[in-house]
Amino acid sequence: MAAPSLDAVLNHSAIWRGNDCARVAVPSVxxxxxxxxxxxxxxxxxxxxLTEIYAERPGIGELQIVMPAAARLTQAxxxxxxxxxxxxxxxxxxxxxxxxxxxxxxxxxxxxxxxxWAGEQALRSGSCGAVALWLNRxxxxxxxxxxxxAERSGALAMLFHTARTPPFSSVALRLHVSxxxxxxxxxxxxxxxxxxxxxxxxxLHGVTGGQPATLHQSAPLQAxxxxxxxxxxxxx
Amino acid sequence: xxxxxxxxxxxxxxxxxxxxxGSGPLAIAxxxxxxxxxxxxxxxxxxxGVRCGMAVAAAWALASDLKxxxxxxxxxxxxxxxxxxxxxxxxPMVSISGPADVLLEVAGSLKLFxxxxxxxxRLEQGLAELGYGAFVACAPxxxxxxxxxxxxxxxxxxxxxxxxxELEKLPVSLLDHSPEITAMLGNFGxxxxxxxxxxxxxxxARRAGQRLLDxxxxxxxxxxxPRSPFVPPPGFSASLPLPAPVxxxxxxxxxxxxxxxxxxxxxxxxxxxxxxxxxxxxxxxxADTQVVMKLVAASRDHQHLTDVLRERLARIELPCAVTAIxxxxxxxxxxxxxxxxxxxxxxxxxxxxARFVERLRARLGDEAVCGxxxxxxxxxxxxxxxxxxxxxxxxxELQAPPSRPLWLLVSPQPLREVAAIPHYDGPLSLLAGPxxxxxxxWDGNDVARDYFVARNPVxxxxxxxxxxxxxxxxxxxxxxx
Numbered sequence: 152m153a154a155p156s157l158d159a160v161l162n163h164s165a166i167w168r169g170n171d172c173a174r175v176a177v178p179s180v181x182x183x184x185x186x187x188x189x190x191x192x193x194x195x196x197x198x199x200x201l202t203e204i205y206a207e208r209p210g211i212g213e214l215q216i217v218m219p220a221a222a223r224l225t226q227a228x229x230x231x232x233x234x235x236x237x238x239x240x241x242x243x244x245x246x247x248x249x250x251x252x253x254x255x256x257x258x259x260x261x262x263x264x265x266x267x268w269a270g271e272q273a274l275r276s277g278s279c280g281a282v283a284l285w286l287n288r289x290x291x292x293x294x295x296x297x298x299x300x301a302e303r304s305g306a307l308a309m310l311f312h313t314a315r316t317p318p319f320s321s322v323a324l325r326l327h328v329s330x331x332x333x334x335x336x337x338x339x340x341x342x343x344x345x346x347x348x349x350x351x352x353x354x355l356h357g358v359t360g361g362q363p364a365t366l367h368q369s370a371p372l373q374a375x376x377x378x379x380x381x382x383x384x385x386x387x
Numbered sequence: 388x389x390x391x392x393x394x395x396x397x398x399x400x401x402x403x404x405x406x407x408x409g410s411g412p413l414a415i416a417x418x419x420x421x422x423x424x425x426x427x428x429x430x431x432x433x434x435x436g437v438r439c440g441m442a443v444a445a446a447w448a449l450a451s452d453l454k455x456x457x458x459x460x461x462x463x464x465x466x467x468x469x470x471x472x473x474x475x476x477x478x479p480m481v482s483i484s485g486p487a488d489v490l491l492e493v494a495g496s497l498k499l500f501x502x503x504x505x506x507x508x509r510l511e512q513g514l515a516e517l518g519y520g521a522f523v524a525c526a527p528x529x530x531x532x533x534x535x536x537x538x539x540x541x542x543x544x545x546x547x548x549x550x551x552x553e554l555e556k557l558p559v560s561l562l563d564h565s566p567e568i569t570a571m572l573g574n575f576g577x578x579x580x581x582x583x584x585x586x587x588x589x590x591x592a593r594r595a596g597q598r599l600l601d602x603x604x605x606x607x608x609x610x611x612x613p614r615s616p617f618v619p620p621p622g623f624s625a626s627l628p629l630p631a632p633v634x635x636x637x638x639x640x641x642x643x644x645x646x647x648x649x650x651x652x653x654x655x656x657x658x659x660x661x662x663x664x665x666x667x668x669x670x671x672x673x674a675d676t677q678v679v680m681k682l683v684a685a686s687r688d689h690q691h692l693t694d695v696l697r698e699r700l701a702r703i704e705l706p707c708a709v710t711a712i713x714x715x716x717x718x719x720x721x722x723x724x725x726x727x728x729x730x731x732x733x734x735x736x737x738x739x740x741a742r743f744v745e746r747l748r749a750r751l752g753d754e755a756v757c758g759x760x761x762x763x764x765x766x767x768x769x770x771x772x773x774x775x776x777x778x779x780x781x782x783x784e785l786q787a788p789p790s791r792p793l794w795l796l797v798s799p800q801p802l803r804e805v806a807a808i809p810h811y812d813g814p815l816s817l818l819a820g821p822x823x824x825x826x827x828x829w830d831g832n833d834v835a836r837d838y839f840v841a842r843n844p845v846x847x848x849x850x851x852x853x854x855x856x857x858x859x860x861x862x863x864x865x866x867x868x
């Protein structure tokens with residue numbers, strides 16, 4: 152009998168190496184970014200678990216990285232529920248990202264308790280594909296409740312915030328989103344399966360959701376600004 | 388023919404007590420005045436020695452905290468009619484008989500409900516949900532079923548041969564004749580129906596009257612016994628008195644659950660679903676509180692209606708304790724019943740999301756839950772609309788314009804300018820634009836703007852515009868998120 156090669160032994164699913172993410176079969180939804188999928192256990196956003204997306208500042212692409220998955224879910228007739236978003240989710244842009252608006256629900260509760268309650272209800276309802284919550288300063292206990300609700304939901308549960316949270320929370324996946332040189336940098340702070348991989352830079356194909364043609368990136372930025380401002384003033 | 392008889396022995400009492408969970412000692416008097424006899428008393432009163440037939444004064448001597456309520460025979464009759472309407476979900480032939488009996492002809496329903504045992508189980512469960520404890524008996528003739536139910540025997544006789552044998556054991560006093568006849572028969576040494584049957588028929592008819600003989604013949608099945616079918620009313624309205632005023636929502640919900648169970652049975656019987664419900668909560672000395680519950684989709688699911696009501700009640704403030712609760716179904720819609728399916732289907736999904744919306748709205752208010760639709764207008768603030776969640780009327784062929792941010796600000800935010808360069812967390816640099824939007828002259832909200840995609844030093848991508856015309860200021864209108 153030939154001895155199995157070292158590679159074959161190491162590839163066995165029962166063997167986990169510390170510098171590597173354990174290969175686990177968890178229900179997930181592909182993110183739409185191959186680079187990001189490679190870093191996530193289950194190769195996608197984890198369904199049935201809470202994902203925390205911590206954006207360094209609002210408006211740097213934290214929402215765009217979830218749009219491909221959210222759009223795919225709405226096309227599959229699952230609900231995309233947004234709870235207490237900080238601004239108006241702009242319908243034409245969502246349409247541009249491929250979201251089916253008839254599967255979009257906006258919930259604006261007044262208090263934090265009501266927001267958490269609505270999130271829990273959304274996750275428990277069984278008809279939602281993705282539930283996105285915008286919460287700042289959330290209690291650890293409330294997070295655990297959401298995590299429990301998410302575990303039985305089969306839906307993506309996304310928690311967005313810009314404030315720091317306790318680092319040892321019960322959340323399954325924590326991402327830090329920042330931006331440098333026009334590219335979105337996603338750093339994984341915590342994931343199931345262990346190991347903290349190097350940050351990944353994502354190209355969001357411009358800021359328009361699939362229409363990169365309108366961006367003029369070649370001209371020096373300040374010069375472009377002055378030219379454009381000039382034109383605008385002349386036209387006025 | 389197979390008849391199920393429901394006998395409500397404690398109806399005078401249950402009319403009052405079924406809306407509350409565990410009341411104090413309570414007795415029902417036949418009329419006002421301290422000499423009036425009691426017709427019913429609850430378990431707590433019974434434990435103190437209070438018995439039916441006792442005068443009110445005597446009962447009070449035994450239990451000073453006994454609450455005595457006057458019997459309400461119209462309410463009992465109405466309650467019986469509502470039970471009959473509720474029972475329509477099991478069979479199309481329901482009949483009310485006497486002061487406290489409801490009869491169901493179930494021969495045709497056995498297959499649908501999976502046999503007599505299951506049907507009875509469902510019926511008894513349903514009655515418990517309504518708050519009634521009824522004796523249920525089953526026999527091939529309506530009168531026999533009634534007699535067994537009155538005797539408190541929950542028999543299950545499906546064949547005539549067995550009926551004859553069982554019927555003979557029943558006391559003749561159950562036949563609802565005058566006490567004189569029962570006493571006379573007792574003097575003969577005749578106590579049971581069987582003994583009556585063994586007497587010569589013509590002699591018995593002469594002494595006790597033809598009616599007794601006819602009744603026995605009907606019970607055995609020798610004479611036809613047609614019953615007038617009950618017709619369910621076209622609308623639903625029911626009220627429930629609360630013997631002890633209630634000021635807690637949980638207790639109110641308990642009473643409302645009873646009414647909702649009645650409603651759901653009636654809806655199932657008439658093939659309808661309800662879309663709007665009105666609860667009227669009566670107070671001792673205050674105007675009634677009205678609670679209207681609107682649903683996204685018609686429903687007749689007891690659990691769901693209860694869930695929505697729980698959230699709805701949690702939002703209201705009761706001015707004072709509630710003494711009675713009335714439920715009226717306002718908006719009805721035909722609702723086909725379900726086909727059972729092994730796999731969850733699209734309809735199931737649609738229904739569960741409608742329920743989800745209802746639960747949210749009941750607690751958060753109608754405005755807090757909405758959907759979004761795109762609208763063909765060049766002005767960014769007019770290019771979207773709020774709509775009902777799940778509204779498919781949204782324009783599908785609408786083309787998304789280029790460079791639109793995921794977040795739109797509720798109102799454009801003026802930007803600070805330093806040396807003609809707009810600032811937002813630092814000076815902005817423009818990435819794309821201008822995109823000129825000039826529209827809206829027709830409705831007075833005209834805009835003339837040049838939109839740019841801009842980035843600030845901390846890398847947020849923003850959607851800004853410059854007002855065209857005299858003012859010419861810079862504004863932030865969206866964030867690319």
